[in-house]
Amino acid sequence: MAAPSNAEQTQLQDMEEEEAGMEEREMESDEEEGMGVENSEDEEDDSSEDEKENEAEIQRLEEQLSINAFDYNCHVDLIKLLKQEGELLRLRKARQKMSELFPLTEEIWLDWLKDEIRLTEEDSNREKVYELFERAAKDYICPDIWLEYAQYSIGGMGSPGGIDKVRSIFERAVTAVGLHMTKGQTLWEAYREFENAVLSTVQPPPGRIPSREEQELLSTQLERIHTLFRRQLAVPLMDMETTYAEYEEWSENGVPETAVHLYRKALQQKEKCKSYEEALMVAEPPKLAEYQAYIEFELKEGDPARVQITFERALAENCLVPDMWTKYTTYLDRQLKIKDLVLSTHERAVRNCPWTMSLWKSYLQALERHGADHQSVSDVFEKALNAGFIQATDYVEIWQAYLDYLRRRVDFSKESSKELEELRAAFSRSLDYLKQDVEERFGESGDPSCAVMQIWARIEAHHCKNMQKARELWDNIMTKGNAKYANMWLEYYNLERAYGDMTHCRKALHRAVQCTSDYPEHVCEVLLTFERVEGTLEDWDTAVQKTETRLNRINEQRAKAAEKETNLVRHEEEKMEQRRKAKAEKKAQKKAQKTRNGDNNPDEYMETESGLFVRNAPPGNKSGAARNAQQGAAVAAQRQNDRRDNSCSVFISNLAYTLEDPEAKLKSLFESCGPIQQVRLITGNGGISRGYGYVQFESAAAVPDALKLDRKEVEGRPMFVSPCIDKNKNPDFKVFKYNTSMEKHKIFISGLPYSCTKEQLAEICKPHGSIRDVRLVTYRTGKPKGLAYVEFANETQASQAVLKLDGIDVEGNKISVAISNPPRKNLTDKPGSSRPTGDIMPRQVHGSRGRGRTQLSLLPRSLHRQLAPPGKVENGTTAELAPPPTATSSTAANAGGEPRSLSNSDFAKMLLNNNECKKNPN
Template sequence: MAASSNAEETQLQDMEEDAGMEREMESDDGEGMGVENSDDEEDDSSEDEKENEAEIQRLEEQLSINAFDYNCHVDLIKLLRQEGELFRLRRARQKMSELFPLTEEIWLDWLKDEIRLTEEEPNRERVYELFEKAVKDYICPDIWLEYAQYSIGGMGSPGGVDKVRSIFERALTAVGLHMTKGETVWEAYREFENAMLSTVQPPPGRVPTHEEQELLNTQLERIHTLFRRQLAIPLMDMEATYAEYEEWSEDGVPETISHQYKRALQQMENRKAFEESLLVAEPPKLAEYQAYMDYELKEGDPARIQITFERALAENCLVPDMWTKYTTYLDRQLKIKDLVLSSHDRAVRNCPWTMGLWKSYLLALERHGVCHPVFVTDVFEKALNAGFIQATDYVDIWQAYLDYLRRRVDFSKESSKELEELRAAFSRSLEYMKQDVEERFSESGDPSCTIMQIWARIEALHCKNMQKARELWDSIMTKGNAKYANMWLEYYNLERSYGDPIHCRKALHRAVQCTLDYPEHVCEVLLNFERVEGSLEDWDVAVQKTETRLNRINEQRAKMAEKEANLARQEEEKAEQRRKAKGEKKNQKKGQKGMRAGEKRKAEPDDYQNEWDEESDQAPKRHRGDADPGTEEYMETETGLFGRRTPAGHKPGPPGQNDKPELRNDNNSVFISNLAYTLEEPEGKMRTLFETCGPLKEVRPVFSNKGTFKGYCYVQFESQASVPLALKLDRQEVEGRPMFVSPCVDKNTNPDFKVFKYNSSMEKHKIFVSGLPFSCTKEELEEVCKNHGTVKDVRLVTYRSGKPKGLAYVEFADEAQASQAVLKMDGMVLQDNKISVAISNPPRRNLKEKPGSSGSMTAMMPRQVYGSRGRGRTQLSLLPRSLHRPSGPANKAENGTATKPIAGTVNAAGDTGFEAQTKPLSNSDFARMLLNK
């Protein structure tokens, strides 16, 4: 091999020298013929060569630093090919092919260059090897066609014809089903067999011998078979092939072949739309290929499914999901070793950063019995160097490798080479996670110490080595896991199964002292353990220790609650001060507006009042029908009965004509909201829904001035007893949206009224589930939760539109069942979604505490409010300085109340009082201010 390599290098160097001499001779010939070669042109040429050489060196240096820079490889190959650096070009291509699958264009350029360089017979085998590498990267009809045509040139060698036929048959297997490009391979194969037919036909006029006639018949049968095989599969323009067969065959087309052709033609018509969509689509054509693959998967033909996947991957080789779907299909359906392993290998070479592809590759290698050294050196070590994007990916790949090593061990033997290798791998994995992963990502990829837990279980279960298991768990607890109840209970269960009661008791006593998240549950487990295993002395010690711990925990919680309550009270006082200041400012502006309006027109007796009620600091109520006839203003509250019912096409009449105030009765009514704007006949549908609650007096949907439904309405019953039944219909779906049903209250007389159905403090008997799949139903979640206790209620959280948020609240019979559900369900995988489970502790609602109310509410920390879009990037004012009004010290607060300027006075800054500030400015005034005049 070394001698052949040196010979190839010498040959390449000689060819480079010959190429240089030819360029010099051409230059001399040009000078002799009178072609002008100026010194400037020679200088330009040398300068270009220097620049290209410098760029080549830069690219080579960059690749020495980062060998996985794909674009850098491509640029280097392009420059070396341009400069004619044949030896360096071959080396660059070889390095790139070791790291990445090469595209069809790169392979064809490389193959054509090598064919030109190896025209001599002894070097054909090298080109054959290169072709074999090329056809493994992607399914490319053009490369297979080039391979077959090149093999035809070697027919003269021994076995050359059989080699050509073998390559053509492999090409048909690989790309013969390609609907748009497969036909070219079939035609090339038939042309070759027709050429071979001419070599076995006897000269005209001579009768062939028996042997010659057998050879002729055999060759004719080969061509017949090719036609029949091609016509049995769907290909584009297969009608022309059928016509060619009719013309070529002396006996016509057999009926069976004609039937197969018609069936294939129908299959082609069924797929023609997919092929046309691929022709007109822009790369990467993911949606078009996905639709095509869905169709082929439904049809179920493995060969067509494979060729469709291969075509999609040739154009989308960097899409990990596409490789995952393909390899999963091969693992579960075809299960052909060579095909499965080669596809997995191509997948990780294209997307080395995807841990899931490496994990699937390891499982496939084990499934097909690949030898252990190949498994370790060729795949797993490459996976560690692949450069995953998450620290947790390294945990998963190590787990897959450790699972494989564990399955190799025969634990019936006390010691073995495989067991020592497993333990060494566990130790190496922990060291790798500590040194490599944590340094690279600045975080632990395995905070729960999953690998150490698995190791401890293996030592306890299979090796009966509890001492090693306890050492591992001690290390787990020292890594910050001692505060979690579930970690202590995992260790307790391990001791319970494989240890002894003494260590179980020690573990639970330590758990009671260290647990911070669920100390009540750990205390309960300790007491239950002593009920079954302990003596009276053990019971007394456990009771004393648990009571002391829980009393301390409750004291800490009380202090924290008191602190939160104080913060909440301070925040409420600040909010109340801001509301009062805002109300006074609003009243001042309303008064100014009323005074300006009074100067322009006289108030009429029938008009509504503009004066303010000084005692309540509120504007007087405007009943339905009290609006100004010249305006379209109607006062509508969220849960009040002031909604104006305006059917489509209705024109507002005189005030008070359409609605009568005497119909209002809040005690007998409910307010319905969150209905769809497109709801047809809302009155009829609401009447149908609420008739089950009791006799109805009136249903009033609210419409806009244009006659469109506004999404809410009022339902008034004959009796007040029907209201509680109606409130139970809250959150019932109406045409896909949850309907909100709330008490009907006039917010003008009850401004602080808010409806919030659910508790906003910690609920220890209820759990909060997040990360649920959107397709999860209430019944499915309830079925899962039943395994951990008695489920009283399940509530799925949705948006106002009715779409699920992936959240839910589940209420259990008591706190112990809820704690048990948290420990068992947290991290569970439900429909491929990993869910999170915790005790329900909703964020505090912004509600005002009323006098006499019991219970403390969890306070939120004060937040700085900067408006609906948040704080701007800059606090610069965009108002011209000429328009700024300086704020003087006149408006100072006394006893918490801002003093108002007196009309007609001038403050220290030179501003006049109320009347002077509200005096309108003319256009000339604005012009003088803008021009600083």
């Protein structure tokens, strides 16, 4: 006979300590009874008041649950109060009601089970407790519940078949949670302790030789314990080294070689998982990120049992995370495919997250996949409708999933069948449900494009050959606000083309021409193409007349809309100009105030040789005078350079300020275009680059090749390359290089993910036609805007691409696709514009990139209003090479009308006269 194991010795010590503790508690209770007589009356009064308060709270909670049975916290509070009051029957009813609506947590189940175990001491009631344990084991895979279940079953081992029942429960327990790395060992040890207890009953008394039957029973039982040791050592568990040492001590012949091999393999697996288990130990609940990393590891390892237990551990703490349930059920559907396991997991998923439509949809498909009866599928669908989805579109999708299931049940080879009638009734009911229940609840239609009706119409046309019903459905679709969309009419036209006749095709296209407002050109083209193939000359004439009339009307509407938009823009610009005037007048008043306070000095300016005025240095400050003279000379030199012939130069802008050795970089970029004479970058204070400059070639022949480098990426930013043209002398020069009118062969795409490349977008669009060009729109920094233009070979291909690509998902983003029709640029500043400009101040000539150094005026701001206004330039920009207007006035012109340079005395007179006018405005 083997010596008692360490676990057996520990159990005996626990039993002795428990007996001693019971004696102490009996003595304490006797003392308390003696002391309690004195204070019994006061305690009774206090307890009666507490009971009344608790009963009132219990009634309030029960009333609240009668109104809203899905209040989870209310259920929990009611159960706590009933348990505190000892209302066992009401407590059992409350727990039962909550378990029907929600999966219960491990703590709630253990409390319920322990209470029921105390109430059912008779053997006749043990079956009810077994049923309760079975329900608890289905909600979550919890080691503590399985351990409690197995220990409770040991109490019934004396009944017929009791030992086999205990073994069956232990086997299910170690199958369910035996792989739990931190808690599985407890179950294995309990299982072995039970078998050791059975072993003690089959061993003969000391000194007696067992019979043959007794020896067989003894050998069988010993082999059971050996097998349990070997099975446990093959599972990677925490503290498995202790189990191995215990097996060595228990076994008379040592550990078998096969068990040693499996043990070492399990140790290696435990080392792989150790880091994940340690991360779970130190993490705060619910440990979602740690469990996700653990699951990814187990999925790569590929052991289905370990993947399953890891998912179950994660869901026990993250039961309200729909994505976790989705990942688990998808794994079971595609990998294990075990019917009972798959369906039970789907059922648990929708019980935990009933608001998630995708889980219900997957559940319906799993039921059909595993051959569930029609009533079961219908019952699950009805539960889904009452689950309380959070979006109107969720109800459309769940209806579509159920209608797909019903359609697959129909045998369309028969003209009429029970399944077909059920399908039609379900379609009719779905439309009523979406119109009444969904729209009333959410205030919007979950199916604006009438996808359910479109499917029904196609089924009637394709499978049932019932075009009359299909046309009725499409008439209903068009009356729900879809008649203005070209794609809806073309879908109906394609249905008629496939299953109807030419008369109804022509009728559908004529109605499309009259009703479509988003892409009228496209439906007109489809009608004309149809008549080219199918119609007579009379049909052709009618089609041409209708399309021309419709397009003329559309163009008039667009012109009115454009005019309205232009008026709005003009109104906004007028308001902005008024604000600018008010701001300028305010600044002028402040300047005049300073002048009246004696802040000006007429001799503080001097005239340079170039005709510019610079501030004089104070007396005695010769270095300041020299610096001012140098500044004037530099400005004059800059202007002289700007007057050179620019036909051999290009203007470069949008360069990064931090670009290292920019001149060398630009030379390397443009040297392939032709010989370079000079690269000149504009710098600010301290010699820091301002991000733009000029490249001058030896020959004008190099300029066209240089312009082709426009938008070339230079260290993450697109470099802008434009010709050096004085826009004051060339008002028709257009800075915007792309078309601003409708381009029927080109589509505009918005909503693209920022990570989308030109190659990826070309692959998406390639199935719909021949692609000529793809252009991604970016900011000046090179960062994508999520917009793009795709140019096709012709208009038809572009229109088909719009219909097929609009609304599709690209990397999780829903894109919008339309024919390219950019908003018109503001043309009111062009010569010959009809817009009145006399009451609006001229735009600044320095453009959007700021005022260049050569454009700085050295006149006092108080004299700016006396200067002639600079000429306007298209788009509010100026040529960077154009010299600014010389500081002249009406008094600085000679008799021939030519401007002359002002002397220092003239300048002083102007300044004094201006100040005098401000002091004496009358």
